[in-house]
Amino acid sequence: MYPPARKDFITLTVTEQDGRSYNNSKQWRRQSCWRKWKQLSRLQRSLILFLLVLLLVSVIAMYPTLVEHWKGLSNKPPKEEWHRMDNSPPEQVMPGALPGVAPGVIPAPQKQNIPILPEPPPVQKKGFNKRGPPGLQNHLQKKKGNMTDLQIEAKQEPVAGSREEGEKPVISWRGAMIEADQGTELQPSVKEAEYEKGDGALPKPGDTTGMQRPVHGINRLEAVKEAFRHAWKGYKEFAWGHDELKPISKSYGEWFGLGLTLIDALDTMWILNLKEEFKEARTWVAKELSFDKNVDVNLFESTIRIVGGLLSTYHLSGDSLFLEKAKDIGSRLLPAFNTPSKIPFSDVNIGKGTAHPPRWTSDSTVAEVTSIQLEFRELSRLTQDPRYQKAVDEVMKLVHKLDGKHDGLVPMFINTNTGQFTHLGVFTLGARADSYYEYLLKQWIQGGKKETELLEDYMQAIEGVKKNLLKQSSPRSLTFVGELSHGHFSPKMDHLVCFLPGTLALGAHNGLSAEHMDLAKRLMETCYQMYAQMETGLSPEIVHFNMVPHEGLDVDVKPADRHNLLRPETVESLFYLYRFTQDKKYQEWGWEMFQNFNKYTRVPTGGYTSINNVRDREYPSPRDKMESFFLGETLKYFYLLFSDDPNLISLDRYVFNTEAHPLPIWPSAA
Numbered sequence: 161m162y163p164p165a166r167k168d169f170i171t172l173t174v175t176e177q178d179g180r181s182y183n184n185s186k187q188w189r190r191q192s193c194w195r196k197w198k199q200l201s202r203l204q205r206s207l208i209l210f211l212l213v214l215l216l217v218s219v220i221a222m223y224p225t226l227v228e229h230w231k232g233l234s235n236k237p238p239k240e241e242w243h244r245m246d247n248s249p250p251e252q253v254m255p256g257a258l259p260g261v262a263p264g265v266i267p268a269p270q271k272q273n274i275p276i277l278p279e280p281p282p283v284q285k286k287g288f289n290k291r292g293p294p295g296l297q298n299h300l301q302k303k304k305g306n307m308t309d310l311q312i313e314a315k316q317e318p319v320a321g322s323r324e325e326g327e328k329p330v331i332s333w334r335g336a337m338i339e340a341d342q343g344t345e346l347q348p349s350v351k352e353a354e355y356e357k358g359d360g361a362l363p364k365p366g367d368t369t370g371m372q373r374p375v376h377g378i379n380r381l382e383a384v385k386e387a388f389r390h391a392w393k394g395y396k397e398f399a400w401g402h403d404e405l406k407p408i409s410k411s412y413g414e415w416f417g418l419g420l421t422l423i424d425a426l427d428t429m430w431i432l433n434l435k436e437e438f439k440e441a442r443t444w445v446a447k448e449l450s451f452d453k454n455v456d457v458n459l460f461e462s463t464i465r466i467v468g469g470l471l472s473t474y475h476l477s478g479d480s481l482f483l484e485k486a487k488d489i490g491s492r493l494l495p496a497f498n499t500p501s502k503i504p505f506s507d508v509n510i511g512k513g514t515a516h517p518p519r520w521t522s523d524s525t526v527a528e529v530t531s532i533q534l535e536f537r538e539l540s541r542l543t544q545d546p547r548y549q550k551a552v553d554e555v556m557k558l559v560h561k562l563d564g565k566h567d568g569l570v571p572m573f574i575n576t577n578t579g580q581f582t583h584l585g586v587f588t589l590g591a592r593a594d595s596y597y598e599y600l601l602k603q604w605i606q607g608g609k610k611e612t613e614l615l616e617d618y619m620q621a622i623e624g625v626k627k628n629l630l631k632q633s634s635p636r637s638l639t640f641v642g643e644l645s646h647g648h649f650s651p652k653m654d655h656l657v658c659f660l661p662g663t664l665a666l667g668a669h670n671g672l673s674a675e676h677m678d679l680a681k682r683l684m685e686t687c688y689q690m691y692a693q694m695e696t697g698l699s700p701e702i703v704h705f706n707m708v709p710h711e712g713l714d715v716d717v718k719p720a721d722r723h724n725l726l727r728p729e730t731v732e733s734l735f736y737l738y739r740f741t742q743d744k745k746y747q748e749w750g751w752e753m754f755q756n757f758n759k760y761t762r763v764p765t766g767g768y769t770s771i772n773n774v775r776d777r778e779y780p781s782p783r784d785k786m787e788s789f790f791l792g793e794t795l796k797y798f799y800l801l802f803s804d805d806p807n808l809i810s811l812d813r814y815v816f817n818t819e820a821h822p823l824p825i826w827p828s829a830a
C-alpha cells in the first residue's frame with residue numbers, strides 16, 4: 161500500500177482567508193501592492209516615480225534606432241558565394257599574406273583602415289548613418305565628436321557643381337565626377353562630364369526618351385579608359401599582385417593567391433591601349449608570378465581567368481612569356497581529369513598535382529566541366545601537346561550522350577565517379593549551367609564550324625529553352641528565361657542569364673536561324689530593363705518576373721537578391737547586339753549603365769565596389785570587393801561596345817571565352 165499522499169504544500173484552495181479566495185487573488189495582489197506603496201515615505205515614492213519616467217523617456221528615444229537595427233538585420237545580404245556560379249569557397253586570407261601576420265592566422269580587419277566612405281547626398285531625409293547591415297553601421301558610427309567619418313568627409317567635399325575655380329575636384333562615388341590627377345590623357349570633355357537627368361519615369365520598351373544621356377559629346381572610350389585607370393589605381397596601391405581589391409578597406413582578398421585581377425586585366429589593358437599599365441603588369445608576370453605553389457585552385461575559374469587571360473594576351477601581344485605561363489598552369493591543372501569517369505574534379509592543388517571534389521560531394525558543376533574547352537583546345541593547338549584537348553573533348557562526348565537532359569537542357573550537377581548527371585529535373589540557364597550552352601556554340605565556331613555534335617546540342621538546347629523556359633512578363637510583356645524544377649516553372653532569372661542574347665546573336669551571325677536574332681533582341685530588352693527598373697539603374701543578381709496582369713514593375717527583387725557584383729553579362733550582350741545590328745540604342749543603354757556604375761560603385765580612393773542594394777539610391781551599401789571580372793570583362797565589353805571599329809577584336813577572327821578573353825578562331829587548315 162502506498163502511504164497517503166503527504167500534503168506538504170499550502171494550496172490556494174483553502175477557504176476564506178482574510179476574506180479572500182483563490183479566485184480573486186489578483187485583486188488581492190493589487191490591493192497589497194497599493195498598501196505597500198502607501199507605506200513608503202514620500203521621498204521613496206518620488207524616487208521610484210522619477211526612475212520610471214526616466215526609463216520611459218529612454219525607451220521612446222531609442223525606438224527608431226532599434227527599429228532601424230532590426231530592419232538592418234532583416235536586410236542582411238546573403239553570402240555572395242551562394243550566388244556564384246562556381247563552388248568558390250568563402251574568401252580566404254592566405255597564410256602569411258599580410259605583413260606581420262603569422263602564417264595561418266586570419267587577421268582581423270585593421271581598425272585604422274576602416275573605410276571612410278564617400279559622401280552621402282548632402283541633405284539626408286533621415287538617419288543615413290543608421291542604414292545598411294549592422295557590420296557597416298559599426299563602421300559608419302565611428303564617431304568623431306558628433307559626426308561620423310562619413311559626415312566629416314561629406315562636409316569636406318564640395319557639392320558637385322559648387323567647386324571654386326582652381327580648386328582640386330573631389331570625386332564622389334555617387335557622382336560622376338572625375339579626378340584631376342587621373343593622368344594626362346583625359347579629354348577635357350570627360351573631366352567636365354555632366355549628365356542630363358530624365359524625369360525619373362521608367363522608359364517603356366523601345367522608348368529611349370527620358371533616359372539619362374550625355375550632353376557635350378563625351379568621349380565614351382576615354383571615359384572607359386579613365387574608369388579602368390581609376391580601378392587600376394586602387395588595385396596597384398592596395399592589392400598589387402593579390403587576387404582582388406577591397407577598395408573600401410584599402411586592402412585585398414585572396415582566392416588562389418595568383419594575382420587574379422592582374423592576369424584577368426592584361427588583355428583589357430592591351431585592347432584599351434594602356435601601355436604603361438600593361439608594361440608594369442607584364443613585369444610582375446615575368447618576375448613574380450609562380451604557379452609552383454601549394455594551393456588549391458578551382459579548375460574552371462583558373463582556366464577561364466588565368467589560362468584564358470594568358471592565352472589571349474599572348475595572341476594580342478605576341479609575347480611568348482604569356483604562352484609559357486599558360487603552359488605551366490595548364491599542365492598543373494591536368495590532374496583534375498584523373499577520375500573514374502574522366503569528368504574532372506572541381507579543385508586541383510597546382511603545387512602537389514593532386515585533385516579532389518569539393519569537401520561535401522563528389523559532384524562537379526555541369527557548367528564548370530563544360531566551359532574549359534576553348535582554353536584547353538587552344539593550348540593543345542599552340543603547344544602541339546594533344547593531352548589538353550583530349551581531356552576536354554572527352555568530357556563533351558560523355559555529356560553529349562548522357563541521359564537526364566530535357567529537350568537539350570542539362571541538369572546542374574554531374575558525378576565524377578559515375579559520370580552521370582545528378583540532382584535531376586532542375587533546369588536553368590543561370591548559375592551552374594549557363595556557360596555549357598555558351599561553349600557549345602563557341603567551340604563550334606572556334607573549330608571552324610565542323611563539329612556537328614556541338615551544333616546539334618546547341619540547337620536542341622535553344623529549342624528546349626523556347627519550349628520550357630521562355631515566358632512573358634506583365635505589364636510590359638518582356639520575354640524572359642525562367643527555371644524549371646520537376647515540372648514546376650519559376651519566373652526567376654539570374655543576371656548571369658544575360659549572356660544569352662549575345663550568344664544567340666553570335667549564332668545568328670554565324671549562319672544560324674534568324675529567329676535566334678529576334679529572340680536575342682527581345683531578351684536584350686529584358687536584360688536592359690533589369691537595370692532600368694531599379695532605383696540605381698543597376699541590375700540585381702536575381703529577379704523574379706511578374707506574370708499576372710497588373711500595374712507597376714515587371715521585375716520583383718527579393719531582399720536577398722538585391723546585390724550587384726559588377727557583373728558583365730548584360731554589357732557583353734549589348735556589345736554583340738551593337739556589333740551585329742549597328743543599332744545605336746544598344747550603345748545608349750550601355751552608356752546609361754556605365755554612368756550608373758560610376759555613380760553608385762566608384763570608390764574615391766581607387767577601385768569600384770560590389771554593392772548590396774541596387775534598390776536604394778541613397779545608400780546602395782558597398783560590399784568592399786572588386787571582382788577580377790570587372791577589369792577582365794565588364795570594362796572591356798564597355799569599351800568594345802562604345803567603339804565603332806568592327807576590327808577591334810573582329811568577331812570573325814576571335815571568339816571570346818566566358819571571361820571575355822578573345823581566342824582565335826582556328827584557321828580552316830587546323
Ligand code: DMJ
Nearest residue numbers: 245595727728789818819
Ligand atoms: C565570370 O567569371 C564569367 O563570366 C563566368 O562565365 C560567369 N561568372 C563571372 C561573371 O559574372
